[in-house]
Amino acid sequence: MSSVLDDLRRRVRSIFWRARVKFVDDSGPAQKMQVLLNGLATPDNRLRAAEFGFTSNPPIDSDAIALHVAGDLSAGVVIGTNHQPSRPKGLRPGETMLYSEDGKSVYLTASGGIVVEAKGQDVAVNDAANVTWNCSGDFTLNVGGKFKVVAPGGTTLTTPTVQSSGDMQDNVGTNPHTMAQMRTIYNGHKHPVENVQGGSSTIVSDVPNSTE
Incomplete structure (x- = not known):
């Protein structure tokens, strides 16, 4: 027994x-x-x-x-x-974190929303048919390098205003100038006027001597 x-x-x-x-x-x-x-x-x-x-x-x-x-x-x-x-410490009750050994994490906080820590590494979203951001408040994207969007179908912004603290450039494959540079060219360009006549003649200028 x-x-x-x-x-x-x-x-x-x-x-x-x-x-x-x-x-x-x-x-x-x-x-x-x-x-x-x-x-x-x-x-x-x-x-x-x-x-x-x-x-x-x-x-x-x-x-x-x-x-x-x-x-x-x-x-x-x-x-x-x-x-x-590598275990993160100090989480508050109700918080959750997905983390790796080298410190990358996705942090679901109790009061600060969702924080993604990439530790200076690349973040990729692959094979997404559509990506939609529905923002109820301000959307802030802090990027230390270059932010690149590849959208073969185009990009649509449904917003009353698009603002930029820096310059903008379109058709970069063929257009060498930014919008600020084109504005400077436009503001300084002149139209040559030929065959000026007096009286009640109507003068029509030629095309501008600066085309961009």
């Missing part, structure tokens, strides 16, 4: 183990891990059960929680992971 109870206690104690991630195989339909259980045992091919719609590849030496069915150490699954050095 005592041996049965001892076996039961051992199995209960073995249901949950703290572990360390040592290797991740992310090539198949289910992610598999090698985890270090007790400083000695390093079982392979432990399936990782992650939430639908979310996937990650935890860095080596991430914390892990291993669950063993009926306390059988040969039948385990990883149900949770945590990488202490």
